Amino acid sequence: MPIVAAVFDAFGTVVHIGRKRHPFRQLLRIGAEQGRRPGAADLHTLMTSSLSLEAAANHFGIRLSAQQMRSLQNDLEAELVSITPYPDALEALQLLKADGVAIGICSNLALPYGPVLRDLFGEVDGFALSYELGCMKPNQDIYREICHRLHVSPTWDMTAAGDRVVMIGDSVQCDQMGPRVVGISGYHLDRKGGGPISSLRHFAELVIEDRRNGFVEPL
DSSP states (O other), X not given: OOXXXXXXXXXXTTEEESSOOOHHHHHHHHHHHTTXXXXXXXXXXXXXXXXXXXXXXXXXXXXXXXXXXXXXXXXXXXXXXXXXXXXXXXXXXXXXXXXXXXXXXXXXXXXXXXXXXXXXXXXXXXXXXXHHHTOOTXXXXXXXXXXXXXXXXXXXXXXXXXXXXXXXXXXXXXXXXXXXXXTOEEEEOOTTSOSSOOOHHHHHHHHHHHHHHSOOTTX
């Protein structure tokens, strides 16, 4: 059974932010200075709701002066324009597309980052983005949705009916372990060389070799 689809995480995997300003984190810090207690649910809210910076401030009840809003917005725009693809990501996607593999991107991110990602990867067959879906990795619903958008039914049982789907990203929990619950074979990308896969080109080559010759380690 050949691999028919490959799913990629976004930030830290196919793209990186050159100028990190963390505007949403700054917003929550301003809220803390106003007496609002930040909580673990804040990140979930930002990642699973279609909130701009201004809408997030209103949602959390954080008061911003016009100057503070301009500063945060400038930092956000600086981040957005500094988002660039990793060269090996472009190579990997080109190799896989040329070999007939469907490509998806599945990512946890806030609203402003989505359009940039879509512009950079217009050739991708499907996106599952947390702020659009109302759920985030490692919730199995987001993995099911990317498979739905790629028109595949994942399974790792080589004797069962279904499709072989692989996923890779820089989070062990979200990109290696999480997708396995729904039948996607997940793999960890360690760009520092601490694991078996340190580049997306290598990953793509392994996928293509697997498609040619059958099961290949570590796929």
